[in-house]
Amino acid sequence: MKKVLITGADGFIGSHLTEALVKQGYQVKAFVQYNSFNTWGWLDQSPKELLDHVEIFSGDIRDPYGVKTAMNDCEGVLHLASLIAIPYSYHSPDTYIDTNVKGTLNVLQAAKELNVKKVVHTSTSEVYGTARYVPIDESHPLQGQSPYSASKIGADQLAMSFYSSFNTPVAIIRPFNTYGPRQSARAVIPTIITQIASGKETIKLGAIHPTRDFNYVKDTVAGFISILESDKAIGEVINIGSNYEVSIGETVELIAKVMGSNVTIETDDQRIRPEKSEVERLWADNEKAKKLLNWHPEFSGIDGFKKGLAETAEWFTNKNNLKRYKVSRYNI
Known part of the structure; x- marks a missing residue:
């Protein structure tokens, strides 16, 4: 797998992931949110020698046609695009359903139709809610304690439904608090x-x-790449946390x-x-990532x-x- 699409590439984690994949020799198409200022978010701050190897696609994750067009010539997709601010989800929950749930559906539907080799869907530790036991493993109950976390639970379940229903090669990464x-x-x-x-x-x-459980961004990025490159990750939900x-x-x-x-x-x-x-x-239990992917947090x-x-x-x-x-x- 050489050419991948990263949705949300203009964001915090997405920009770091874009740079890391280019350094590892991937052909990267960066899906950034369209705006009239023609800005690419944090990618505007990336070194020119890296950006020269990135194909930029400006669009909106809520637009199914645009998502499919962006994914058309890619073998894999790392889906990070989402609204993530919890307080804003109290204010405007409808936008979270459109972006996080329907946006994920657009990615999954396009991946199914285009026979993409791997979809890495981004979850969040917030879907667990307040820990019922610690450390939290992937079998912990899901609790929607905010409109944001509820929307991510919905997106996660959609992703797994495409794996179960259509054999879409989906893997879910569940990062704890990245910084x-x-x-x-x-x-x-x-x-x-x-x-x-x-x-x-x-x-x-x-x-x-x-x-x-704070997870340094370099460790989170390494988790994304490990999941992208491992066939063992397909059909799995995997915590990425520092423990x-x-x-x-x-x-x-x-x-x-x-x-x-x-x-x-x-x-x-x-x-x-x-x-x-x-x-x-x-508090993350990261044993599954260690055993399945040989991923270990550096920080x-x-x-x-x-x-x-x-x-x-x-x-x-x-x-x-x-x-x-x-x-x-x-x-x-």
């Missing part, structure tokens, strides 16, 4: 780093008691230490999720987390990168 350079400030780690980098000693956050649990409050302390700052936390009520919607605990445990945070903070504190973020505003 790293280029991530939106709607996520907690960039929110913390950008506030500290802007000189704030009191930072605004929502709940700090929930725990997360290290840490609270948001502890994460603030670690980031402050990495950045050499002393900070206090101020609770911002608008950042608090509705009580029943908050996912209180996430695991406390030392790996510190290393990933240091790389992330270094990128965000570059003034040319920091100026892209509106630190004084709450980004939903």
